[in-house]
Amino acid sequence: MKFETQVVHAGDRKRERGTAIPSTTPIHLATTYFYETAEQLDRIFGHEEEGPSYARYDNPTNSALEELTTALENGHGSLATCSGMTALQIAFQAALLDRPHSIVSSSSIYGATVKLLDQVMAPFEVNVKYVDMSDLAAVEKAIAAEKPGCVFLESISNPLLRVADIPQIAAMTRAAGAARVIDNTFASPMLLRPLDLGANIVVHSATKYLAGHGDVLGGVIVSDAENHENVRMLSRISGGTLGPFESYLTMRGIKTLALRYERQCQNARKLAACLSSHPSVERVHYCADPQHPDAATIKELFAPGLFGAILAFEIKDADKAAVLRFMTRLKMIVPGTSLGDVHTLLLYPAMSSHRDIAPKTRERMGIREDLVRVAAGIEAVEDIYADLDSALRGV
Numbered sequence: 228m229k230f231e232t233q234v235v236h237a238g239d240r241k242r243e244r245g246t247a248i249p250s251t252t253p254i255h256l257a258t259t260y261f262y263e264t265a266e267q268l269d270r271i272f273g274h275e276e277e278g279p280s281y282a283r284y285d286n287p288t289n290s291a292l293e294e295l296t297t298a299l300e301n302g303h304g305s306l307a308t309c310s311g312m313t314a315l316q317i318a319f320q321a322a323l324l325d326r327p328h329s330i331v332s333s334s335s336i337y338g339a340t341v342k343l344l345d346q347v348m349a350p351f352e353v354n355v356k357y358v359d360m361s362d363l364a365a366v367e368k369a370i371a372a373e374k375p376g377c378v379f380l381e382s383i384s385n386p387l388l389r390v391a392d393i394p395q396i397a398a399m400t401r402a403a404g405a406a407r408v409i410d411n412t413f414a415s416p417m418l419l420r421p422l423d424l425g426a427n428i429v430v431h432s433a434t435k436y437l438a439g440h441g442d443v444l445g446g447v448i449v450s451d452a453e454n455h456e457n458v459r460m461l462s463r464i465s466g467g468t469l470g471p472f473e474s475y476l477t478m479r480g481i482k483t484l485a486l487r488y489e490r491q492c493q494n495a496r497k498l499a500a501c502l503s504s505h506p507s508v509e510r511v512h513y514c515a516d517p518q519h520p521d522a523a524t525i526k527e528l529f530a531p532g533l534f535g536a537i538l539a540f541e542i543k544d545a546d547k548a549a550v551l552r553f554m555t556r557l558k559m560i561v562p563g564t565s566l567g568d569v570h571t572l573l574l575y576p577a578m579s580s581h582r583d584i585a586p587k588t589r590e591r592m593g594i595r596e597d598l599v600r601v602a603a604g605i606e607a608v609e610d611i612y613a614d615l616d617s618a619l620r621g622v
């Protein structure tokens with residue numbers, strides 16, 4: 228099935244015979260389940276037969292969502308989690324379970340992921356080394372020096388939209404025996420599928436493009452055959468599974484992912500073009516820019532004609548007070564955090580996603596005080612631009 232068909236049908240209908248079989252996946256709230264006999268339940272607890280036994284292990288609504296995300300990312304299996312951060316934590320733990328406790332991570336990642344690595348993983352004797360993933364020589368050197376159990380990057384980095392050469396990095400790490408964990412939140416499986424490019428574990432903040440409507444907090448881990456059982460084992464013990472209602476909403480959201488994401492990409496491209504010549508804009512970061520530092524990799528990896536739905540720009544001569552004034556003046560765009568919703572969102576990294584990173588480190592990461600990030604929604608692009616333009620003119 229093509230992607231546009233998979234998003235609508237995968238995981239949903241089993242085509243069972245019977246009376247009043249629901250045509251979409253119901254919300255299963257039960258935490259335990261009846262079976263024909265206790266012997267059958269015994270087989271299910273023993274993993275000799277498939278089926279849910281307890282809601283922390285399995286739930287039919289979650290299973291349907293997991294089947295869907297496995298199909299979209301072309302993986303072996305999925306786990307739906309209660310947030311993107313939980314998905315990342317379980318993914319790192321699964322990757323390091325039978326491997327050296329050392330992670331080589333991209334230096335250009337979501338601020339909370341830096342904190343997860345530095346404040347949650349590192350105190351448990353996990354060595355963490357950051358590297359510029361667009362510099363392949365530096366990556367090779369770091370892998371040789373650190374001998375990591377895991378290499379981590381975001382397929383499109385947050386917030387500067389850097390795109391690393393996943394197949395090259397996968398080839399380097401494969402030889403070293405390290406697992407490749409990739410956060411595919413910004414790209415969505417519509418733009419690229421990391422498992423097809425050599426990743427072992429793909430993570431999503433399902434809060435973003437998958438659910439897509441700003442009303443779900445969730446995450447997804449899609450793994451290859453080698454890592455999937457470890458992922459499920461960790462969540463069976465520690466929990467962190469997604470609730471059935473959020474699972475239902477995520478599945479419902481994914482049905483329109485192809486339509487939404489295509490429109491959001493078109494809007495982002497038009498916004499980037501208009502903002503490039505705006506008198507109050509210093510510089511625009513967007514993946515369609517021929518001058519983008521990773522333009523060759525983008526051409527190689529992205530689905531034809533799509534360049535992602537997120538852009539970032541620097542406001543000319545703006546300090547924090549000026550950026551906040553600009554955000555307050557927005558009338559339609561939501562000036563908060565998050566991304567991937569049907570409505571356009573604007574985020575100020577220095578205030579939110581990267582707030583707790585020391586200003587000097589932030590500057591080194593290229594995240595300046597005048598930088599804002601826009602996640603294009605599905606509205607008419609003229610209205611999104613008019614809102615940005617009028618807010619910029621007041622700064």
Ligand SMILES: Cc1ncc(COP(=O)(O)O)c(C=O)c1O
Pocket residue numbers: 310311312313337339381385410412413431432433434444445446565
């Ligand atoms: C790239 C990326 N990964 C992971 C997360 C964490 O997801 P969640 O907020 O669902 O825990 C975010 C949140 O903004 C993100 O931008």
